[in-house]
Amino acid sequence: MIDSNVIKKDFPVLSRKFHGKEIIYLDSAATSQKPRSVIEAMSNYYENYNSNVHRGIYQLSEESTDIYEKTRENVASFVSCSARETVYVRNTTEALNLLAYSLGHRLRRGDRILLTEMEHHSNIIPWQFLKSKGVELDYVKMDADFNLDMEDYSEKLKKNPKIVSVTQCSNVLGTINPVKEMGSLAHERGSVFIVDGAQSVPHMPVSFRDLDCDFIAFSGHKMLGPMGIGCLVGKLEELKTMHPFLGGGDMIREVSYEGATWNDVPYKFEAGTPNVAGSVGLSAAVDYLRNIGMDSVMDHERLLIRETLKLAPEIEGLVSFGPSDPEKRGGVFSFNIGSMPAFRIERELEAGNMVVSGSVHPHDVAASLDQQSIAIRSGHHCAMPLMGRMDVAATSRASYYVYNSIEDVKNLFIALSDVKRLFAR
Amino acid sequence: MIDSNVIKKDFPVLSRKFHGKEIIYLDSAATSQKPRSVIEAMSNYYENYNSNVHRGIYQLSEESTDIYEKTRENVASFVSCSARETVYVRNTTEALNLLAYSLGHRLRRGDRILLTEMEHHSNIIPWQFLKSKGVELDYVKMDADFNLDMEDYSEKLKKNPKIVSVTQCSNVLGTINPVKEMGSLAHERGSVFIVDGAQSVPHMPVSFRDLDCDFIAFSGHKMLGPMGIGCLVGKLEELKTMHPFLGGGDMIREVSYEGATWNDVPYKFEAGTPNVAGSVGLSAAVDYLRNIGMDSVMDHERLLIRETLKLAPEIEGLVSFGPSDPEKRGGVFSFNIGSMPAFRIERELEAGNMVVSGSVHPHDVAASLDQQSIAIRSGHHCAMPLMGRMDVAATSRASYYVYNSIEDVKNLFIALSDVKRLFAR
Amino acid sequence: MSEQDINAEIILDHYRNPHNYGKIANATGSVTEYNPVCGDTVHIDILEKDGKIEEIMFMGRGCSISQGSASMLTDFVKGKSPEEIMKVGDEEYLHMLGLELGPAREKCALLPLNAMHKALQERIRK
């Protein structure tokens, strides 16, 4: 079992006080805080090893190359893949764009791509770019309990999408999707299967081998690591045959004024000077998480979500969005106080009720919690289409990680009852 | 005047010793070392402010947003442009790819792009990708003194290239190209004019306004800043009308399942969680450089290059590549000991001389200097086509920065005379 | 109570009991302004007469800042000339509200003013 109050001490930010109170950070789905060991690993790299990798024949550069490749092995082993399958990118967003651009080369007019209704913008927009080529997009529906409708999935798979790309865990709903099963079904249809692991890799055990997906993408900054580094993991055969994405140094084998040939995987996809310090930070984060154990991380967050779902009914009018079964969700809790439909004037005039009573706008919720030094997010969470689908203008969201305690959850709900009193009209 | 021995003390790496000797780091064209202030600025950010930007309504996130935008203003002022014109990217490579992908949307079969013979791979490959669309590339020639042949430039401009992209300073030759004049000529032809500032922005005063170019790209890690952050500066009107590059969070205004609209510039080009800590480091690097003064930086490196060109003839058989006039070059010195043509068997058999005598391979030069704790680079320097053009398999390269002293240059040449003795055959 | 706190109370009052909420049937100008980041929406109807805003009504949904600001704005512009209103800048308006707001909330507070300016520009163009 995790003792989050001990863990908290490893995270310098969390000792900051606002309005005389230590911050309760409940926005880890946006970005996680960093333990001292991660921050120090990067400083240590810059203070003792900093240099460019791969091409230097002097000790500093050889050490740097060695460090860089060891971080890759470490991160690869964390998600059970090989180092050669592990491409360093900036973040999940870049990884998914890389795939859209590179796999996009193979797509023709009329080819289909299958996504879900609960995707983050970064798993929607890159694919929408391909519409100009005549590629068509479908979205798997959710059921009433905010899980994917697997019948709808099977139905839409029948259209033989060339690519299926699905988030393993929704950053809004917390829904954990059955990506292993979905991957098998997709492969039966010959689709390339992509997993957006931005919210899963940081929070639960994830094995690339076990999932039988073709690609998985994740961001360092959401898993205790630094900003500016993330991974695209891909099957070797796929990576080898794919068109490169960014062109430049290190990703080539030979270049002439007429054309070029490509370096081996994964370097083929790592153009330009890489973020070695970032990789060092990510590797330290992986060590930190491994030391806790990903099973424990998951169990801990499940504990917090269970407490959350227990306390939620105490706030009158609270509406929450996400599966009712805590075993099927990650540590993400989206909610509203009262109904919060998008404003449409015709609808308002028709309803005749000029002011929605009893509801508190997510902005007011977040601002008011901030006065209590509780940091939550409010807005569309980069999932506007999902907001539309749920007919809400926005939601509030609390999201948990290893440094959050049961007390944090309790304090959240104490503060929420105040919010209600202050803002409801 | 710069006192590089005082400056050196600000750079922790430079006190490392190999073989009992403090490192003499002469590979700043690959990546620069980082002063303590830059390393600490990033740690401080992670320890006290870390959070996601733009969307948070809590104090930490508002502080982070504020910090992020202030770094942007600071970096923008460093190169005399506005913050709105300053797009954060990973590095120069990503910036140039962004341009190639985005401007590439406008190009049609038969459109031309004009580069030069001395470009880095990152200013060649992204444009070569467009060849599949039927776009054609030209390269401006060099003259015998390693300067661009301006007549050839004028001649090739007559073909009305849609895009001209040129490095302001060659990372191999040190040549400083007359980009201001070249930009005016390109604009007369209606071409978009792009400057690769990877080797100029770190080493000399550069003003975006003054250059009258449409875009300039540079990397933080080459200018005392961290890895994983760089800039694409572009004219507002261009950035506004361009197609976005990466799709995802933050770069959108509205998204539906059918399509999306874009956020304002520069956010339109910053998809996903940005590298805020990286921007903090870059901003601290800019402060450090501004404090020295870019004129002083340039003068100092010129001093070192003058000393270099003075000492070079003392090494028998040394061939150097770069303009003879130190006023026309940056702090980069490429050379070979003896001739180092690429191996072609027919040529060898014809010549009948089975072993090139008197020459030392760049690998041996670098490895041998490494024994003296002097770090230089050897290889093709991500400019393979240029190597071919100069008929060398590779070169050695020493490159200078603010922390290098006249003694460093002297020590380089003392070590080089040993190399000659050891390896020549 | 600090001035800040008093101003916060005032805007909250407006939010709880908005002034001039509703539609104008014979409006001479109207506009809907929307902030996609949070969904805050303000719809404004104006009725101009003799170079003055004779009547103004708003409808909308959003946080206390955006809706409170909208209510206060309707009081503020009534009886003023379009030219006077166009001259009110963001800074001045925020100063008038007298709240200390972060960058995200500033956008909420300014949404009604932007809507108002747009409504007037539309009209002016006609």
Place this chain on the structure above:
Amino acid sequence: MSEQDINAEIILDHYRNPHNYGKIANATGSVTEYNPVCGDTVHIDILEKDGKIEEIMFMGRGCSISQGSASMLTDFVKGKSPEEIMKVGDEEYLHMLGLELGPAREKCALLPLNAMHKALQERIRK
């Protein structure tokens, strides 16, 4: 002098005075191997007879490690069977050279071995 130093001297000797440098007119196999990173090149000609490498010559250009290694390799393989040579792995070969090399220089050292293996594979396929 350490063993390292002695081995470094040996390879330098080979580099300065390469053994078996040149072409074989009636080669039964030949290959050119090239490392684009530094331009190191090794061309190998072999003459096989009765299941043994009877003769081997190389030409090339590159650093002391790649060229010294090539010269040593030619001595090493002479008289051996293709099967024996194919069995020599990277690790084993590097151990034989007995040098402490960084990752970049390891590639230089292995270039001749890779060339040799390729030359034999080409032949085997025939």
